[in-house]
Amino acid sequence: MKPEPCDPVPPGGTIGILGGGQLGRMLALAAARLGLKIHVYSDMCDAPAFDVVENRTCAKYDDQQSLAAFAQSVDAITFEFENVPSATLAMLAREKPTYPGAEALALTQDRLAEKDFITGLTIPTTLYAGAQTLPEARDAIVRTGVPAVLKTRRFGYDGKGQWAITGADDLESIFAKLKGAPAIVERLVDFAFECSLIAVRSRNGAFGAYDCPENIHGEHILRRANVPAPLTRGQSQEAKAIAARIAEALDYVGVLAVEFFVTRDGGLLVNEIAPRVHNSGHWTLEACLVSQFEQHIRAVAGWPLGDTARHSNAVMENLIGAEADDWQRLARQPVALHLYGKNEIRPGRKMGHVTRLSPLSETRDPD
Amino acid sequence: MKPEPCDPVPPGGTIGILGGGQLGRMLALAAARLGLKIHVYSDMCDAPAFDVVENRTCAKYDDQQSLAAFAQSVDAITFEFENVPSATLAMLAREKPTYPGAEALALTQDRLAEKDFITGLTIPTTLYAGAQTLPEARDAIVRTGVPAVLKTRRFGYDGKGQWAITGADDLESIFAKLKGAPAIVERLVDFAFECSLIAVRSRNGAFGAYDCPENIHGEHILRRANVPAPLTRGQSQEAKAIAARIAEALDYVGVLAVEFFVTRDGGLLVNEIAPRVHNSGHWTLEACLVSQFEQHIRAVAGWPLGDTARHSNAVMENLIGAEADDWQRLARQPVALHLYGKNEIRPGRKMGHVTRLSPLSETRDPD
Numbered sequence: 001m002k003p004e005p006c007d008p009v010p011p012g013g014t015i016g017i018l019g020g021g022q023l024g025r026m027l028a029l030a031a032a033r034l035g036l037k038i039h040v041y042s043d044m045c046d047a048p049a050f051d052v053v054e055n056r057t058c059a060k061y062d063d064q065q066s067l068a069a070f071a072q073s074v075d076a077i078t079f080e081f082e083n084v085p086s087a088t089l090a091m092l093a094r095e096k097p098t099y100p101g102a103e104a105l106a107l108t109q110d111r112l113a114e115k116d117f118i119t120g121l122t123i124p125t126t127l128y129a130g131a132q133t134l135p136e137a138r139d140a141i142v143r144t145g146v147p148a149v150l151k152t153r154r155f156g157y158d159g160k161g162q163w164a165i166t167g168a169d170d171l172e173s174i175f176a177k178l179k180g181a182p183a184i185v186e187r188l189v190d191f192a193f194e195c196s197l198i199a200v201r202s203r204n205g206a207f208g209a210y211d212c213p214e215n216i217h218g219e220h221i222l223r224r225a226n227v228p229a230p231l232t233r234g235q236s237q238e239a240k241a242i243a244a245r246i247a248e249a250l251d252y253v254g255v256l257a258v259e260f261f262v263t264r265d266g267g268l269l270v271n272e273i274a275p276r277v278h279n280s281g282h283w284t285l286e287a288c289l290v291s292q293f294e295q296h297i298r299a300v301a302g303w304p305l306g307d308t309a310r311h312s313n314a315v316m317e318n319l320i321g322a323e324a325d326d327w328q329r330l331a332r333q334p335v336a337l338h339l340y341g342k343n344e345i346r347p348g349r350k351m352g353h354v355t356r357l358s359p360l361s362e363t364r365d366p367d
Numbered sequence: 368m369k370p371e372p373c374d375p376v377p378p379g380g381t382i383g384i385l386g387g388g389q390l391g392r393m394l395a396l397a398a399a400r401l402g403l404k405i406h407v408y409s410d411m412c413d414a415p416a417f418d419v420v421e422n423r424t425c426a427k428y429d430d431q432q433s434l435a436a437f438a439q440s441v442d443a444i445t446f447e448f449e450n451v452p453s454a455t456l457a458m459l460a461r462e463k464p465t466y467p468g469a470e471a472l473a474l475t476q477d478r479l480a481e482k483d484f485i486t487g488l489t490i491p492t493t494l495y496a497g498a499q500t501l502p503e504a505r506d507a508i509v510r511t512g513v514p515a516v517l518k519t520r521r522f523g524y525d526g527k528g529q530w531a532i533t534g535a536d537d538l539e540s541i542f543a544k545l546k547g548a549p550a551i552v553e554r555l556v557d558f559a560f561e562c563s564l565i566a567v568r569s570r571n572g573a574f575g576a577y578d579c580p581e582n583i584h585g586e587h588i589l590r591r592a593n594v595p596a597p598l599t600r601g602q603s604q605e606a607k608a609i610a611a612r613i614a615e616a617l618d619y620v621g622v623l624a625v626e627f628f629v630t631r632d633g634g635l636l637v638n639e640i641a642p643r644v645h646n647s648g649h650w651t652l653e654a655c656l657v658s659q660f661e662q663h664i665r666a667v668a669g670w671p672l673g674d675t676a677r678h679s680n681a682v683m684e685n686l687i688g689a690e691a692d693d694w695q696r697l698a699r700q701p702v703a704l705h706l707y708g709k710n711e712i713r714p715g716r717k718m719g720h721v722t723r724l725s726p727l728s729e730t731r732d733p734d
Contacts, residue, residue, distance in 0.1 A: 008695070010694075011691070011694060011706045011708065012708065012710065025399070028419075029396055029399055029400070029419075032392070032396055032418065032419045032708070033396070033703075033704070033705050033706070034704065034705075034706055035694075035706030035707060035708040035709075035719065036708075037418050037708070050421070051399065051404050051420075051421045052395075052396075052399045052419055052420070052421070053418075053419070054417070054418045054419070286656060289653060289701060289702060289703045289722075289724065290703070298698065303695070303698050304695065304698045304699045306698065306704075307701040309701065311678070311679055311724055311726075312678055324378070327377075327378060327402075328375070328670070328671065331665070331670050331671045331673065332671045334656060334674040334676065335656060336400075336656045336657070337400070337401065337673075338400050338401075339378045339400070339401055339402030340402060341378065341379065341399070341402040341403075341404070342402075343379065352402065355656075357656065357678055359678075
């Protein structure tokens with residue numbers, strides 16, 4: 001029998017997580033602190049999250065029998081990456097309380113639907129237009145202007161499935177790389193910096209948000225998150241209000257990350273939203289009493305949300321590829337060192353991160 | 368082949384932990400952050416630490432075959448409670464690097480040997496005398512004076528195996544309760560307060576120590592640890608120096624807790640030492656970048672020790688027995704909530720703890 005979604009999962013209960021990467025691993029560790037058990041379901045049998053949980057399923061995300069057994073074994077379900085098939089999530093949601101919901105997931109899986117949704121809430125975003133065909137792509141570029149980026153609507157991450165459009169391009173050959181995948185053209189923004197807001201919404205609609213970090217990328221991968229971002233008080237409040245409107249409109253439950261471009265004239269444009277815990281929120285593990293991972297587990301489990309206050313400023317830096325080989329040197333520094341237990345170091349692969357704390361300030365210290 | 372003790376266990380390696388209670392669970396969670404795997408060996412098949420680890424053995428602590436297989440499966444070994452048979456530890460130490468060593472464990476398992484050792488280092492402790500027989504007990508009480516406490520030399524914890532001696536006692540009937548177990552008489556100290564020092568020593572002799580909390584007990588169980596304790600700078604330095612001498616003399620590797628009585632004239636008396644992570648050090652999870660649990664794992668794994676600095680003041684309170692039923696209220700407070708995943712609530716059982724942080728101060732704020 002499907003439990004009432006209003007019943008919290010008590011200590012000793014089990015949360016199921018679809019996906020077994022570092023986000024799932026850190027979710028599992030946060031759940032453990034609350035006395036909750038975790039069942040991880042991943043299609044990779046050496047998933048990092050498997051090391052730290054009681055129950056593991058290694059199976060495809062469309063394996064109905066394994067999914068049914070998984071649902072049977074848990075009290076509530078969530079996911080740690082947004083490329084879970086939304087049909088899988090919808091099927092699981094019929095069995096057990098499943099958060100975030102399949103609709104929110106489906107929306108954030110499609111860049112065009114997501115941007116239409118944001119725009120529909122009258123929240124500013126970058127200029128964009130859909131591009132299903134080559135002629136549509138040409139039209140889209142006229143509408144957005146250049147420089148722009150042609151992106152696949154689905155399954156992109158860390159800069160994969162993206163091509164720069166400068167205006168003097170061989171659009172036909174670029175478009176061919178899509179291999180028929182639906183696409184979107186987005187105008188490149190000449191922003192001052194990027195920041196992100198990690199928000200959380202509970203089953204009963206309570207909302208919380210952490211302070212925004214400034215995010216510094218290199219080769220399309222997050223390198224560093226620096227908290228607090230150099231936002232005015234007004235900008236911070238606006239970012240939280242935008243995230244709250246998005247979460248409310250989606251009837252969202254769990255942690256939601258909203259990435260912003262801060263323009264040179266101080267405006268906030270939503271770049272994209274991620275229906276999950278986010279790399280730019282890892283600093284909350286050390287700088288807050290309740291991390292983004294614990295907040296997500298609390299929301300999914302129907303618990304009260306925790307305090308989002310931070311007691312320190314923080315700088316989080318990712319360890320990418322072979323940078324994690326340097327663990328002995330990093331272990332000597334006054335940092336919190338996190339290694340994700342991945343068996344194989346690959347270029348561009350997120351292997352771990354380090355967080356430094358410094359005393360709390362309203363505005364960020366100069367670098 | 369037994370590896371050289373100087374080789375660190377690299378990320379991806381496995382640490383074996385004897386004992387599966389909350390300390391083992393928190394050690395396992397700390398190891399996970401470093402990308403290390405954990406194999407827990409416990410004689411209780413519902414051990415809380417089993418929920419959060421890759422490999423589990425449920426077997427008796429003298430089951431040679433299970434112990435051999437356990438040793439085979441790990442890269443280094445430690446324990447989370449001091450009543451591990453020291454013969455078991457000695458056997459395991461022949462197979463794999465095992466820390467702390469069997470000698471340190473054996474010493475701290477025997478209150479009389481421990482006090483003789485402390486005294487031999489010319490470190491002040493309470494007045495004490497061994498009491499193997501009833502006449503010896505009478506003599507011991509004459510030597511220590513009253514009020515005093517008669518304690519079993521071995522296997523006591525949280526006030527179990529202890530009897531008050533006021534001077535007007537029926538010593539014969541009290542002594543009978545020992546059922547022949549070797550005992551010790553300790554003079555009760557009229558102390559100002561109790562505090563403890565959580566120290567760590569690495570395989571290569573590096574030493575670190577956290578600031579001392581003041582410990583408040585109720586019914587012989589730690590209720591609260593309040594950091595920093597109201598010690599003078601000189602007392603803090605003395606406490607660290609004492610712990611360093613003890614660790615050095617034992618050639619100790621891992622986390623060591625030294626409990627002190629602070630007398631009304633400002634002296635420090637060693638009450639007892641624990642060869643493990645300690646309940647009074649749980650606040651290090653939130654108030655430091657590297658917790659006592661991670662320090663212990665680092666020491667056992669041959670890693671560099673981490674920073675012991677704290678960025679905040681902290682108050683840790685245990686959740687005993689039915690207090691953990693109150694988790695929904697506690698989850699709303701601005702605290703770090705820890706629940707240990709124990710299946711059964713029993714009176715006096717440590718079910719979890721909460722930690723509050725406040726801004727750093729050299730001396731403690733008044734309560």
